[in-house]
Amino acid sequence: MSDExxxxxxxxxxxxxxxxxxxxxxxxxxxxxRKNPKANVVLLDKANVKRSGAISMGMDxxxxxxxxxxxxxxxxxxxxxxxxxxxxxxxxxxxxxxECYPIIQELDSFxxxxxxxxxxxxxxxxVHHIGTYVxxxxxxxxxxxxxxxxxxxxxINIINRYMATRLLTTEERVAxxxxxxxxxxxxxxxxxKSVIMSMGAAGRLGLPSSGYLYGTYENASNSGEGxxxxxxxxxxxxxxxxxxxxxxxxxxxxPACAYVAGPLGGYTANAGGERFIExxxxxxxxxxxxxxxxxxxxxxxxxxxxxxxxxxxxxxxRVLHIVERPTRGHFHAGRGTDYRKDMIExxxxxxxxxSGHSASGVYVDENARTTIPGLYAAGDMANVxxxxxxxxxxxxxxxxxxxxxxxxxxxFAEIDxxxxxxxxxxxxxxxxxxxxxxxxxxxxxxxxxxxxYLQPPKVxxxxxxxQQRFEEVRDDMENHMYVRDSxxxxxxxxxxxxxxxxxxxxxxxxxxxxxxxxLYHNRVEYQRDDENWFCHTLLTKGEDGKPTSRxxxxxxxxxxxxxxxxxxxxxxxVKATATAE
Amino acid sequence: xxxxxxxxxxxxxxxxxxxxxxxxxxxxxxxCPLDVLRxxxxxxxxxxxHMKYDECWYCMPCxxxxxxxxxxxxxxxxxx
Numbered sequence: 100m101s102d103e104x105x106x107x108x109x110x111x112x113x114x115x116x117x118x119x120x121x122x123x124x125x126x127x128x129x130x131x132x133r134k135n136p137k138a139n140v141v142l143l144d145k146a147n148v149k150r151s152g153a154i155s156m157g158m159d160x161x162x163x164x165x166x167x168x169x170x171x172x173x174x175x176x177x178x179x180x181x182x183x184x185x186x187x188x189x190x191x192x193x194x195x196x197x198e199c200y201p202i203i204q205e206l207d208s209f210x211x212x213x214x215x216x217x218x219x220x221x222x223x224x225x226v227h228h229i230g231t232y233v234x235x236x237x238x239x240x241x242x243x244x245x246x247x248x249x250x251x252x253x254x255i256n257i258i259n260r261y262m263a264t265r266l267l268t269t270e271e272r273v274a275x276x277x278x279x280x281x282x283x284x285x286x287x288x289x290x291x292k293s294v295i296m297s298m299g300a301a302g303r304l305g306l307p308s309s310g311y312l313y314g315t316y317e318n319a320s321n322s323g324e325g326x327x328x329x330x331x332x333x334x335x336x337x338x339x340x341x342x343x344x345x346x347x348x349x350x351x352x353x354p355a356c357a358y359v360a361g362p363l364g365g366y367t368a369n370a371g372g373e374r375f376i377e378x379x380x381x382x383x384x385x386x387x388x389x390x391x392x393x394x395x396x397x398x399x400x401x402x403x404x405x406x407x408x409x410x411x412x413x414x415x416x417r418v419l420h421i422v423e424r425p426t427r428g429h430f431h432a433g434r435g436t437d438y439r440k441d442m443i444e445x446x447x448x449x450x451x452x453x454s455g456h457s458a459s460g461v462y463v464d465e466n467a468r469t470t471i472p473g474l475y476a477a478g479d480m481a482n483v484x485x486x487x488x489x490x491x492x493x494x495x496x497x498x499x500x501x502x503x504x505x506x507x508x509x510x511f512a513e514i515d516x517x518x519x520x521x522x523x524x525x526x527x528x529x530x531x532x533x534x535x536x537x538x539x540x541x542x543x544x545x546x547x548x549x550x551x552y553l554q555p556p557k558v559x560x561x562x563x564x565x566q567q568r569f570e571e572v573r574d575d576m577e578n579h580m581y582v583r584d585s586x587x588x589x590x591x592x593x594x595x596x597x598x599x600x601x602x603x604x605x606x607x608x609x610x611x612x613x614x615x616x617x618l619y620h621n622r623v624e625y626q627r628d629d630e631n632w633f634c635h636t637l638l639t640k641g642e643d644g645k646p647t648s649r650x651x652x653x654x655x656x657x658x659x660x661x662x663x664x665x666x667x668x669x670x671x672x673v674k675a676t677a678t679a680e
Numbered sequence: 681x682x683x684x685x686x687x688x689x690x691x692x693x694x695x696x697x698x699x700x701x702x703x704x705x706x707x708x709x710x711x712c713p714l715d716v717l718r719x720x721x722x723x724x725x726x727x728x729x730h731m732k733y734d735e736c737w738y739c740m741p742c743x744x745x746x747x748x749x750x751x752x753x754x755x756x757x758x759x760x
Contacts, residue, residue: 101718102718145715146714146715147712147713148711148712149710149711149741150711150712150713150741150745151713155713155739155741156739156740156741156744184725249709259710260715276710281715282715299716309758309759310758311756311758311759313714313735313736313737314737314738314756314759315737318713318737318739319713319714319735319737320714320737323718330696350759350760351755351759352759353694375718424739424741425744426738426740426753426755429738429753429754429755430755430760433755532685534682537683581683586715586732586733589715590735626687649748668756
């Protein structure tokens, strides 16, 4: 019988453990290994590194490339600071901006091509409000294959189908991780001198409007383990109230890709076919305008391409139907939607945590270090705002090199045997029952309450109700959840991460008593309050086992923002006179 | 209390005639990010891949990586 639950536990040791083999993880592993080819670098994934993560089917381009001649690190840092409403430790953004160009060249050397113009220069497009950073990738469907080749060549030790469930720590630092096989339920304890977490967004937090649990914007395997594990290990998480919410193709729930269509003349329009936002770059302020238009008599909202020339539409189709979410083509065909004739109905996504697009992530510095020594985070789960795919690669590289250095200076930390036994008992508890509630129902209920009570606009009393409901679901999960095989066991662990993230989302949102980041943290009872809330909020696990938050000052800016630039992203709406014409 | 079975139509469809699971191929099972595919026995004794769990992100590695073109990813009914 497949997926049988077996009893077993193995231990391995390594210098650097990388958890998550999507985008940041492979680059982190490569950089660590290249820095010291003798080091034992393990790359672990609950799926298969060949096709795991947000870029499973590739990507259409780089959204945030800082290429000499087109943009400067100063300009990019300024743009992201403004786009993220001022709450930004610029050092990490600036370092990214400085180091991303060599990473582009390295990806190029892996066989991932970037679009060039007739003069052989990178063909960078403007999508953001201020600068020019979007670089198309004509063979973007090959990214994962190219990365995998490099991993094999560098002899990275890849472990697929093991899901990390908890980090092991000492008083001083990280010691490793506990993992469980998703097909046999056997345990693996990895003792590691340093650990890099690159486990993606918390993408299965809100429920998509289709009601299908896996019809999420993010790869549905990104269920927030990175956030939950960091939390339970005692690391700080930053600005979780700055949710990820994205404009997507309605029902299909994948990106309509204004970043692809925008430079070619496509744009977001209302039902009358009129442009209502000046800039299609995803920000909280843009999402607020999108939300307002959806709710208004001008809604719904569409991606408009039907005014473009045939060859332009064909080119957009070609790109959108081979990379990132290629089933887009099947979806449109099924409904008879033709980009040439019809506008494409859009909607807003469910909420999630993701720093790749917003700013909700594990708190890290410019070296990708978390608040726990030896523990690193990179990619969508690390709070370097608006970091996207190239940020995952670049900050993954930074994490890999720094983690290798950390490992070189330390011996293995002591492993807490009691913690391992306690974790085994927690994980296996649902397998010891003879009946109860299946994980999919625990998950559905959690996520339905996330939609009912946490989705912005945010209301205090509703979020407090959410906390009560989550407590009841937690009681059910801890005492009555029932699984029948190892596959369901994986789902039960995901349900647990999702509930942890839901608790954190409610707690963080209640803590920041102001509105900021447009729709992402629109608290209807509070105005923006720079006097009291120009700060990060850091969430940790409190003494009582529940989330607690504190303020953390924003570090002094490296790149100054002039007063008349601060509001650039708050002026998204097309002027009334313009739309009336 | 026993669990009920709720029927659902699954998005990933495998053409049994093209599937070479009999020869030991498990490519689609290996690449699926959500691990929802498995190999099963057909009534005539041959093997084929099939979608065991209705937990699909309709992402397409199974279809793209299948060496014989046996796999088709459809849009899950609830959102198609």
